[in-house]
Amino acid sequence: MRLRFGGLWRHPDFVRLWAGETVSIFGTLIGGIALGFTAVVYLHASAFQVALVAASNTAAGICVGLFAGVWVDRLRRRPIMIAADIGRAAVLGSIPLAAVFGALRVEQLYLVGFLTGAMTAFFDVAYQSYLPTLVEPEELVEGNSKLTASASVAEFGAFGISGWLVQLLTGPGAIVVDALSFLVSAIAVRQIRTAEPSPAPLDERTGMRAEIVEGIRAVARDPLLRGLAGSAISLQLASGMIGAVYLLFASRELGFSPGVLGMVFAVGGVTSLFGALFAARLARRFGEGGAMMFGLLIAGGGAFTTAAAHGATLLSLALLISAQIITDPAWTVYEINAISLRQSTAPERLLGRVNAAVRFAGLLAMLAGGLIAGIVASTAGARLVLVMGGCIISAGSLWILFSPARSMRHGEVAPDAAISG
DSSP, X not given: OOOOOOGGGGOHHHHHHHHHHHHHHHXXXXXXXXXXXXXXXXXXXXXXXXXXXXXXXXXXXXXXXHHHHHXXXXXXXXXXXXXXXXXXXXXXXXXXXXXXXXXXXXXXXXXXXXXXXXXXXXXXXXXXXXXXXXXXXXXXXXXXXXXXXXXXXXXXXXXXXXXXXXHHHHHHHHHHHHHHHHHHHHHHHHTOOOOOOOOOOGGGOOOHHHHHHHHHHHXXXXXXXXXXXXXXXXXXXHHHHHHHHHHIIIIIISOOOXXXXXXXXXXXXXXXXXXXXXXXXXXHHHXXXXXXXXXXXXXXXXXHHHHTOOSSSHHHHHHHHHHHXXXXXXXXXXXXXXXXXXXXXXXXXXXXXXXXXXXXXXXHHHHHHHHHHHHHHHHHOHHHHHHHHHHHHHHTHHHHXXXXXXXXXXXXXXXXXXXXX
């Protein structure tokens, strides 16, 4: 039987972008785990130092995110993606090099985490703003679905082999895989042939601060973009809360081992794939707004399922797995339709700043969620944090319900968009 590939699989430049992004995500997930193991096992870092390594990446996204949006709108986006890939490969490559010479210190991990986070901010904003250049507006959901589907497969594979790679190659050795993945991504993106529109002339630039403000105002004044941003902030706030206590809850309160939890996480990667496969179908059936509300409501239920677990029992394990089966595909459905709608709504000249503003707000919300979780968990326990997170995710659907997105149909442009191109 012959396999037939249609749609964007017949689009050579999209396939190149897809290949580069997939390899990059695979390496990034392995690198993130390897960086943590390098701090814990190789350098014997303290808990506070390990937390700083993890926080350095998020801090970089907050510090440079809005500036990245301006430069993505000022310059062609493909060269920014290539430069970010090469830069990340070089910075990460410094870790195994330093380890070979016995010069690796935890301070270098802080710096590497920050620099890779900064370059990832540039890459992500450029990539989200570049996709509409490659595909037609009606193909955005399909394109984002395919990219997210491959990311789900990469997530499953990375979680499945990252521990073994660290065990065989040590933490710094596994980071080599991450560095090489960025070089492969740069080569794939470099081969894209679709011409980009010319960036704005120099005389149209109004200054970094003014352009950042313009992007933020574009989101704040447009009811559709404002609704999308509000739902994204709700989701990231809850994500920060749940992420801060999940391991503590599952390992300390329930008593599950890291190996068991690793397999639970891998289930999420597989089920995300199904969300990616059905995102476009749900958008056609219920509209992008309906699909997003469905995704948020279902994803919130996954947090409640996790909170219902008690003890290291088969029932608790089933509940944790069920939460992955419920949450990850629903989250994916929301994410694909939200990104696609934002890409098709925001004016092309502002798209980089709009994407950057939403990303920046999401990172701040995630950081705030972690702080809130720490306070609540220390006084009332991690279970309450999980319940609060589920409520916030579900409540995020209200941003969609009370915005023009609720009535958007697949491939439409908002009729009452407040900003013009």
